[in-house]
Amino acid sequence: MLKLADHWVWDSWYATDDEGLHHVFFLRASRALQEEGRRHQRASIGHAVSRDLADWTLMPDALVCDDAPAWDDQATWTGSVVREDSGRWRMFYTGVSRAEDGKVQRIGSAVSDDLVSWTRLPGPQVEADPRWYERYSADSDWFDEACRDPWVYREGGEWRMLFTARTEGLEPARERGVVGRARSADLDEWEVLPPLNRPDALGFGQIEVTQLHRVDGQWLLLFCCGRGEASDARRALGEAGDNYVVPVELPLTGVDIAKARPFAHESLYAARLHDVDGRTVIIGFRNIEDGGFVGEIADPIPVRWDGERLVRA
Template structure:
């Protein structure tokens, strides 16, 4: 478990340089006292490991910018990929305050030659919500302008790059508008926003956080997280506390059957990420969200082996230091 004693740690993502796993994570000082305040004090930390279990913290990756800037409130969740020329790209969410204290989220990136020293591109973001495609703050339907968590990966056919985005549709009930936003790029530097890869429909999710798409056991899937407080009444009526979810996918680019998503963990774990180990097997990691007393916990789990049958992502063994997820109920959707 990765849990520095002086800070809360939550959302995270990985890069693999062939010798070490690099963990990038959101953190904020425990001197804030209230963990709910962590979101607006978030920086992006960095740690390294050879086994995904024992981690060594190294210098931070990114911090918020001076105002005015699209990331002058906080730097939030992202992903890291490597350009064919060897340059590493860290895509991240920049948050800034809007009138009334609510926040607007946009997407930027930084580059590095060694995964250690990062330089922001800018000064502006590379992507923001287009109101013709995605819900924006002025609609009054949500507590923020949800446009974040860029998950970037190469096109399966070798034609450029794709980005999945936590976003919301422009129509539908407020707690069913969560969609998989989409953008494309030829060079990682210039991006074109496109319509979402999923429909809001009646799936019951107000937002699909920290999306990830992978092929596990020969079958594609969409991984995302959603808490009960951001789900529809029908979802909450099942008794779900929310957590990490997995949905069937036709390919890495969909279609994504969000309505058929099944719960992988409850809210003891959140912001799940699938990571490939050195032996080629897949494991799930999540941050510890809710403790036995119902309070926020923080800290990132050890890897848990998983299997995917095309319908359900099964956690084969719990993290050594965390509560078991083997006994979780079946799908609640």
């Protein structure tokens, strides 16, 4: 468990170095804010290390907001870490700015030789392309412009990125969440692509914190949707926001989001799949319990794919 006495901890992402040490990067904000709803616009990226994903040693923070004026001068949010062909580490992350009151999200990156000291690169590198993705305006029927939570991976001879996005349309707002896509040859220049899925009656207002991971031979797309942001059809099934998994095939050309099934847990959110000691575990933060926000990273839970759902092992 990763619990800080003076900070809330929530979304997290992971990397494993050459010595087998697991690094977690996570969003953190001071509990002195008192109201947990204020944490998002004060978030920075923390860092800790562990041998088992349960006993953590806190490290220096990885990134904080940039000096104004900048595209990420309000807060830094969720991302992912990959290793370049040169051996250097690259972290992609989300940023929001004061100029837009934190309502417009963009994606940039930073580099490190040791996963500890990070250097921010010029950005942003990815923004919501209005050809396919919803942009924020004063009369929007949603509360922000979604372009966040980059998940970067190799596919064939190029890099691919999945990100949280929304599309415009006549469908209800809580059905228009999509998985955004982009591609790059070098991790620096990115081409934004059409979304991976279409709005669906069994869809979501937002498809957050996506990840691709292979479990028991099956590639899975893992994501989450906040409470109250699932479609009416999902609510009718008794779902009120959760972590979801849908099986996919690579190369990834599309996904039927209606086939997503929840992973049963009392409060786990923004979960990630990670391999440790030859087994796959799911790990995320404790969200709402007994009506209040917890804000700490839970211990890992061993999981398996039963052919239809992700379940506890």
